[in-house]
Amino acid sequence: MSAPLLKLDGVVKSFGAKQVLRGVELEVAPGQSLVVIGGSGSGKSVMLKNALGLMTPDKGKILFAGEDVTKATGRAREKMRARIGMLFQSGALFDSLTVWENVAFRLINSEGLSRRDAKERAIETLKKVRLGADVAGLYPAEISGGMQKRVALARAITSEPDLIFFDEPTTGLDPITADAINDLILEMVRGLGAAAVSITHDMPSARKIADEIAMLFEGRIIWRGPAADVDHSGNEYVDQFVNGRADGPIQPAI
Template identity: 60%
Template sequence: MSECAKISVRGLRKSFGTKIVLDGVDLDIAPRTAMVVIGGSGSGKSVLLKCILGLIPPDDGQILIDGEDVLTAPTSRARALRDQIGMLFQNGALFDSESVWENVSFGLLARGLIQRSRARARAVEVLAQVGLGETVADLFPNELSGGMQKRVALARAIAAEPAIMLFDEPTTGLDPIMGAVIDGLIVDCVKRLGSTSIAITHDMASAGRIGDRIAMLFDGRIVWEGNAAEVRASGNPLVDQFINGRREGPIKMALRR
């Protein structure tokens, strides 16, 4: 599958001191597929995303984008491969000192894809795609509600029309209705742009809405992967316990160790 995969993760390992977080993660994501990685808190989901983004160097393994290993590619080539990625951070990570339109057009300006004189108008167009009007363009992030901040962060992530999109806990901190709205926007954006996406979450409702496929990360490895529609009939006791939120089962919480 890795020959035709947009993103392939091969034998990825990462430890912090004596704590092994990723212990040989293997994952293939076909082009235009929405993959959701589920797993408990502290299971290494965020570390996996940060390794793909190049924010954390893994100890071992390969990360292939379009068949090229970004970990061994020359710096400029690795940067070009990663420039295809748009990222939605868990809490938005909007720049406090920049207005909404400056946040949205930040990546376009940094990559020289647009003139500053055109940036505000382009940002307003992108904001419209996530359901926000021009009135918010000149506000600052601290003047927005949590849901609006998430929308602006999504607008920033899609502004450069990335071929790959990563979503870190996209519905965290939102009420169920706003969570569903954000999920709907994510699905719309990913489909419209034809992007390949990876979302990490422990919100199963969200996973069901945005994922074509679901993989479960446990003890630093992918323990199950399949179509989103099959997750409730996976037959995997780890997946069953997780999606049903049962206290008893093979997953032992850290408190018990």
């Protein structure tokens, strides 16, 4: 395997007396799709925010392309983020912008493309996620939830990033639409040769899009292995989670 593009080395993060991340060790290489599973409150979202630089770890390091970006600011932080795409759980589209303007947002506001060139590139990217030019001028409220997710995916890949984060990519979608989104994620990641980190509790999605699966529990990675091994991991926590059983070492969050 090639050198890691992203590496979390002993990342610790607390909020007051509550320790959310307790020494997370994680890495992903170019061309690799890693899915992190875990229940609500396990620290998945906080881990993602630390990796993105939206939060700063209390201890540990974040390495991107071999460089320590743990406390990077300004130009160094922007240089890293320019190489990263993000698909947010809710899609997080701008209601006041059309579909193509959403997709082209970074191209116009960060990369300085003209609106004409940015629109052309946005429409080309929309085609990659099976959306036609007829959708480009619509607003998010005028399209379905599944189409919104595809628009969000188009926005995540339009700059051809080296690393893509997927935050609960199939949440709120029916099984058929969710499977279509999984297919698109696979296609986009393989087409770009990008590293991908997804966080989800949707096991059909995890099994389909992952090369490897890691489980985060109480702020630590407690298991990692090939996606094909997740159903016979030998780890009682993983076994309980992937089979959705109430009985086991993980207590229901109720």
